[in-house]
Amino acid sequence: xxxxxxxxxxxxxxxxxxxxxxxxxxxxxxxxxxxxxxxxxxxxxxxxxxxxxxxxxxxxxxxxxxxxxxxxxxxxxxxxxxxxxxxxxxxxxxxxxxxxxxxxxxxxxxxxxxxxxxxxxxxxxxxxxxxxxxxxxxxxxxxxxxxxxxxxxxxxxxxxxxxxxxxxxxxxxxxxxxxxxxxxxxxxxxxxxxxxxxxxxxxxxxxxxxxxxxxxxxxxxx
Numbered sequence: 122x123x124x125x126x127x128x129x130x131x132x133x134x135x136x137x138x139x140x141x142x143x144x145x146x147x148x149x150x151x152x153x154x155x156x157x158x159x160x161x162x163x164x165x166x167x168x169x170x171x172x173x174x175x176x177x178x179x180x181x182x183x184x185x186x187x188x189x190x191x192x193x194x195x196x197x198x199x200x201x202x203x204x205x206x207x208x209x210x211x212x213x214x215x216x217x218x219x220x221x222x223x224x225x226x227x228x229x230x231x232x233x234x235x236x237x238x239x240x241x242x243x244x245x246x247x248x249x250x251x252x253x254x255x256x257x258x259x260x261x262x263x264x265x266x267x268x269x270x271x272x273x274x275x276x277x278x279x280x281x282x283x284x285x286x287x288x289x290x291x292x293x294x295x296x297x298x299x300x301x302x303x304x305x306x307x308x309x310x311x312x313x314x315x316x317x318x319x320x321x322x323x324x325x326x327x328x329x330x331x332x333x334x335x336x337x338x339x340x341x342x343x
Contacts, residue, residue: 176244180208276333277305
C-alpha cells in the first residue's frame with residue numbers, strides 16, 4: 122500500500138519512525154480502556170449501522186467497536202499507509218474483518234450519504250485550521266441525513282496542570298495545529314461545517330492534557 126497522498130500529514134506521534142510505539146505511548150499516558158470505552162458508548166453502535174472511523178490509526182478503536190457491536194458494518198480510513206499496515210495486522214490476528222482504506226488527503230473514498238455514524242479520535246489536533254474544515258466537510262458529505270458525528274480529541278485544558286502537561290503533545294505534533302484545540306474551537310469548526318446540535322458532551326483529564334468528546338448531527342434535510 123503506497124502513500125499516494127496529495128497533501129502532507131503529521132504522523133501519529135509526529136514522526137513516522139515512531140508509529141510502532143504509538144500503542145505503548147497511549148497506554149503509558151492515557152487511561153486507555155476508559156477513554157476508548159467512553160468513545161464507543163457515545164457512538165452507540167447498533168447492528169444495522171454503517172460506521173466510519175476517520176483516522177483509524179493502529180485500529181484500537183475499531184477493536185473496541187467490534188467488541189461492542191460485531192454486526193455493524195464498519196470501515197476505517199487513514200492518510201498514513203504505514204500505520205494502516207499495523208492496523209491490518211492487528212485485525213487479522215484477532216480475526217476481525219474491517220476494511221481499511223487509504224485517504225489521499227483530498228476526498229474520502231466513499232460516496233455521498235454512505236454512513237449512519239462517523240467518528241474520529243486524536244486526529245484533528247494534528248491538522249491546521251484549513252484542513253480541519255476540509256476534513257469536516259468531507260465527513261459531512263459521507264454522512265446520511267440525521268447521521269451522527271463523534272470526535273474525541275484534545276480540548277480546552279480544564280486546569281493549569283492540564284495546560285502545562287499538554288506541552289508534551291505540542292512538542293511532537295506542533296503548536297500550529299494544536300492551538301485551536303486548546304482554545305476550545307473544535308465546536309465552532311464542527312458547526313461551520315454545517316453540523317447541528319454541536320456540543321462538548323464530556324471530557325477526561327489525562328497525564329498529557331484534557332481529552333474532550335464532541336457530538337453533532339447532520340440535518341435531516343441534507
